[in-house]
Amino acid sequence: MALGAAGVAATQMLPGSASASVAGATATAGAGVKVSGTVFKLGVASGDPLPNAVVLWTRLVPSVQGGAGVFPPSVPVTWEVASDSGFATIVRSGTASATASLGYSVHVDVTGLSPATSYWYRFKAQGNTSRTGRTRTAPAAGSSPEKLRIALASCQNWQHGYFTVYQDMLAQQPDLVLFVGDYIYESTAYSYRVRRHEGSGEPKTLTQYRARYETYGTDADLQAMRAAVPFVVTFDDHEVEDNWAGDYAKDPVAEPTATFLKRRAAAFQAYYEHMPIRLAQKPSGDDILIYRSFDFGDLARLHVLDTRQYRDVQPTDNATALQAGRVIMGDAQHKWLVDGMAGSGARWNLVASQVMMAETDSLAGEGKEWAYDAWDGYQVERAKLLAEFQDFRNPVVLSGDRHRTIVSDLKLDFDDVDSAVVGAEFVGTSISSSGDEDLVAFAAEWAPKLADNPHWKIIDARRGYLLLDITNGTVDAQLRTISTVVKRDGTTSTGATFRVTDGVPGVVRTDIETASASPSESPSESASESASASESANSTESAEPTDTTDSASS
DSSP: OEEOTTOOOOOSOOOGGGBOOOOOOOOOOOOOOOOOSSBSTTOEEEEOOOSSOEEEEEEOBOSSTTSOTTOOSEEEEEEEEESSTTOSSEEEEEEEEEEGGGTTEEEEEEOSOOTTOEEEEEEEETTEEOOOEEEEOOOOTTOOOSOEEEEEEOOOOTTTOOOTHHHHHHHTOOSEEEEOSOSSOOOOOOTTSSSOOSSSSOOOSHHHHHHHHHHHHTOHHHHHHHHHSOEEEOOOSTTTSTTOBTTBOSSTTTSOHHHHHHHHHHHHHHHHHHSOOOGGGOOBTTBOOOOEEEEETTTEEEEEOOSSTTOOOOOSSHHHHTOTTOOSSOHHHHHHHHHHHHTOOSSEEEEEESSOOSOOOOSOSSSOOOOTTSGGGOHHHHHHHHHHHTTSSOEEEEEOSSSSEEEEEEESOTTOTTSOEEEEEEEOOOSSTTOSOOHHHHHHHHGGGGGGOTTEEEEEOOSEEEEEEEOSSEEEEEEEEESOSSSTTOOEEEEEEEEEETTEEEEEESSGGGOOOOTTOOTTSOTTOOEETTSOTTSSOOOOOSOOTTOOOO
16 A cells, blocks of 8 residues: 555436426527626536436625625526537526525526536526536436546635646546535635635624635636536535534534534525535525435446434544444435445446545554544444445445545455455545645655555545546546645646456556655655555655644544
């Protein structure tokens, strides 16, 4: 196992009331008035693609950040979907209402589309025309697509760095972006950071959460990515508050349950208002149904989890982590997942988990020091699920949260090196969170611990994302890294490559034969090289940041 080179037919039901599509038409699209910094300043997005439908999103932005501005209570917004970028052939169109109660967000569930087809879309309101977005529907049920390309992203802290790695992601032309959490961060504004959050404290009200999403939504690279490719999203902790669990805040004394649930309700509504998700995902007070699944022909089924809303409070010691009855998904979601995997006719069962499923042992030598906020804190439920994985075809878990790339075998028993491998996990690094890290310090921290985590194939602390190409025979993954996020001129490269083979549980690193990093290499060495577990801590890996004032935790 190695440290990284720079260091160590959809199953979702369509609610009829969510659809605003009308009969197709062929017409010349009006030119409209170009955006002038307001109204459509947050851009457009699409998401949750089905074979015959996709959600289109935009939000009209009032003149006052997070507020109602001068808009009337309801604003008509027309939308158009075309089969060409010039809108010569409009196949669907209609009018939606952007209302003050939902922050003037618009969610159009366009139905009656053709499977595996690209479409272009736009919105018009108050004399303005939005930018043009491009989307694509999922393959038809029962079809056999040759390939599915997914970009796995997470953890984009506005203050820690720029989102420039989206430029590379856009150039790679994925079919889908899977964002597994920490789309925003709730941390206070700090003037010494790369960019500064708006406001003077953490968001706790709906107006404040809206303002935070507006800040993030102005990033040009994020806007371009959302306009180009459909997203499938789920939230983790920072969309609400660092390390919240179920009905409890991180500090339940300072923020009692009743107070926290009001904050959670505000955070959930703001999340819905800014994500391209269906009416079925519209929150009801402090509850939201975010776990759901999608089919891509008979190639893959994607199961999207919620590991925050139904979990028990994180343990603080190993004995509590080992207690029976403690859950991270909850019984209902666990049954939904197992039933969905059992009933999947797909070759690949992809599981989107906000937090890492494989074990992390942070204690070198004897004993264990687990990551309690991840699946490590819920040992019995994880062991049950991994045992169930043996009955399902090709389970592959796609996670985030750690600000690290960690690629692992999933084992029945992480204490036994000879235990059966039942699946593979790809933990994607962050888009910007933790910034540019001290790569030498990271190596010094993690090199002594690699032997305690033999199921890991790599741990890497550079910023970036994972690009997965899914075919009948394999899942091939690239670690795409960026040289810096604290400046806008970062360059991207492939840091490592991996493969999961159909019918063979586990994952292998495929670029390791060309990796020849030595202990003396500096952080400027080629990103395609790798340091092995036996190499000294002076290789090119990075370290956990020591700054905790700006919610740098995962």
